[in-house]
Amino acid sequence: MLPGYAVIRPLGSGGFADVFLYEQDLPRRVVAVKVLAAEAVNDETLRAFNAEADILARLSAHPAIVTVHLASISSDGRPFFVMEYCPDTMSARLRRDSLALSTVLETGVRIAGAVETVHRAGLLHRDIKPSNILITALGSAVLADFGIAAADDEDGDVAMSVPWSAPEVLQETTNGTIASEVWSLAATVYTLLTGRSPFESDRRQANTRDLMTGRILKAVYTPTGRDDVPPRLEEALRTALSKDPSRRFASAQAFAEELRWVQYELGIPPTAIEVASPEWARAAGLIDLDDRDRRGPVVSTVNPDSRRAQREAKQAEAAA
The missing domain is CATH 3.30.200.20 (Phosphorylase Kinase; domain 1)
Incomplete structure (x- = not known):
């Protein structure tokens, strides 16, 4: 209780x-x-x-x-x-019905802005996927589940969800980088468009961890197959899902900017990319990611030199 x-x-x-x-x-x-x-x-x-x-x-x-x-x-x-x-998730919403292209683009820009902010704070999320995008009571998409987040220079165990993990993460040559998070962002947008992850097979028996990992390592891009997805968006996804990390967008913000161009060319009002200022991000990044203490509630105390303490001392003296 x-x-x-x-x-x-x-x-x-x-x-x-x-x-x-x-x-x-x-x-x-x-x-x-x-x-x-x-x-x-x-x-x-x-x-x-x-x-x-x-x-x-x-x-x-x-x-x-x-x-x-x-x-x-x-x-x-x-x-x-x-x-x-948050009463809903993007993955649950996707299971109920397909998503409009405008919704996917808006969600992609919003979440990319959140990821860019995480990166500016010197952190990595490391588990970007549709089920970690929640829907608020007002219908806005928000990024959640930072349980396996890490500093962007931290070594450690690899934590991942295979269908949305970059080849280099699956190969365990890194436990995460900005480039691998750009991959995960693009894989998430692809999933929101198609209802399946980029390297998922139509045959369930072909979607074992090993078989899917093998397809991701080859990284042969398959177009979304949606008639309403313009060539520029297909190319943006292809770039972000490149096997070579150096060929991907340089940042989550750069990926978001390309999604905004797609919105503009489709006549959709571009979604604002909301990112933290450098000063705010630096302060936000001052987190001890190795804290293993069982914390308890902080006990409030009164500074003995404060006006309140002096007043209470005088009251106690007068009552004596």
């Missing part, structure tokens, strides 16, 4: 955490609460959980990154954080 919150129902579980829908008493609103699973508590999961909470707290001012409201320790000793409740 969390003081000030009433549980409504479970939302899901996976990896090392469970997510629940709660109602907050004050201010009154529904929120999503992510709680570290009791059986999963160890140094590595605490590191990942603390990093995700810290990253979201620093970056969630961005309009296309999910907002975190609070992080603390529950009565049973499990770390948790409270974030905005």
Whole structure:
């Protein structure tokens, strides 16, 4: 139980955490609460959980990154954080129906702006895919799930979702770079257009991890097959999904700018690319990604030299 919150129902579980829908008493609103699973508590999961909470707290001012409201320790000793409740995901929406080209382009630009902001903070998301794009109550796409994020110069274990991972990540020559995140962005946009990842086969038995990895390593681009997708968009996806990282767009922002040109040529009002200023991004990047401490609520104290402390001391002296 969390003081000030009433549980409504479970939302899901996976990896090392469970997510629940709660109602907050004050201010009154529904929120999503992510709680570290009791059986999963160890140094590595605490590191990942603390990093995700810290990253979201620093970056969630961005309009296309999910907002975190609070992080603390529950009565049973499990770390948790409270974030905005997003009632849908892009992957779930895609399973229900195909997406309009205009929706895909808008989503691509928004999420690319979020990823660019993450990169400017010196971080990598490392798991960009449709299921990690949530839909807010107002219908806006936001990037979530920073549980395996890392500093852009950090070595470590490779964490990935194969269908949206770049060849060099699957080959484990890197655990992630800006170029590999551009690949994942493009693979996500491709999936939103087609309902399948770029190297997914129509035959289910051909989509084992090994077979799909083999196709990704060859990186032979297959056009989307949509009549409404213009050649410029196909070429942008082909470039971003190049086997050679040096041939891809140099940044998430550059990829977003190309998507905006596609919008412009189609007569669609270009979506703004929202990225952080250098000063804000530098401050946001001051995160200890190796923090394995089990944190508790901060205890407020009164500075003995403050006016309040002096006033209370005088009141106590007068009452004596």
